[in-house]
Amino acid sequence: MRSALILAVGLLAACGSSVAPNGAATPVLKTDQVIVAHRGASGHAPEHTLAAYDLALQMGAEYIEQDVYSTSDGVLVCLHDTTLNRTARGPAENCTGNVSSKTLAQLKTCDMGSWFNEAYPDRAKPEYVGQTIPTLEEVFQRYGKDVNYYVEIKPGLGQGQPSVAQRLLDLMNQYGLREGSVQRRQVLVQSFIPTVLLEMQRLDPEIPLIQLMQPLTTNAATMALIARYSFGIGPPLSDVNASLVQQAHGLGLAMHPYTVNSTEDLERIAGYCVDGLFTNFPDRYREVLAAKRYDCPAPIR
Ligand code: G3P
Ligand code: CA
Secondary structure, eight states: OOHHHHHHHHHHHTEEEOOOSOOEEOOOOSSSSSSTTTTTTTTTTTTHHHHHHHHHHHOOOOOOOOOOOTTTSOOEESSSSSSEEEEEEESSHHHHSBGGGOOOOHHTTOOHHHHHHHHOOOOGGGGGGGGGBBHHHHHHHHHHGGGGGEEOOOOOOOSSOOOHHHHHHHHHHTTOHHHHHHOOOOOEEEEOOOHHHHHHHHTTSSOOOEOOOOTOOHHHHHHHHTTTTTTTOOOBGOOHHHHHHHHHHHTOOEEOOOOSSSSSHHHHHHHTTOOOEEEHHHHHHHHHHOOOOOOOOOOOO
16 A cells, blocks of 8 residues: 555656645645745635645645634634634624634634635635634644644734743644754744744744734845844735845845735746745645746755
């Protein structure tokens, strides 16, 4: 059985494909940039659901992204918005308002997939209805040490103590992900808030950090400060050009822009020799990187 699998992998590689963690064939990359599935494969499936994370991995994403908040009873959950209003359906007392004001039991009554089917009927699937909000622990349990995680600590009031950074670190230790994070960046911790990253650094100086940047903040002086504590930066697509990538690399910073979705933009940003990027369409980025060898130095990884 094992030799048959090895043979199948070899044949696929010879044909220009590789095998994703679930065994699906994906095109082999000619340029080794990092594919980050933004909120999972959120262009194809409802963001921050297990369905979106599963699909991202099937499509050959190297990292799955989680945005995290704390519930009112201290559990880290994966959601992008501060409030539930856009993506949750269910009892109003549980599924509207600020996510950090709800208990986990309340949140687990919310359907996180129906909004997607309503918004994107061309991509709707019956199985998306009833998807629930995942806890970060459920995500770590489901995928274990087989995949890479790109966790964003979101700003939010009322997230309680211990801090979200401390609880993230505790989960990484509990699920054996801390060493992989330190040794090979299996978990990257990102935030727009420098003090959050500095707290993470104080808690564990070896965890690799990504400083997210708002539009029009990507100047050389700011990046030089970030380089003192961060492994890399996440600038907005609108700020990225070849010169900015060179400046970042000159400071030793990896660069992973967000959020790049059209084939035209994926090709353009890949051509600037970024080290990877966030996309809702990991399959599309993979095709771009498989179609052509970009003349770039080895990415910072
Ligand atoms: O974390 C990178 C990117 O996701 C930042 O923007 O708003 O989608 O979390 P946002
Ligand atoms: Ca994010």
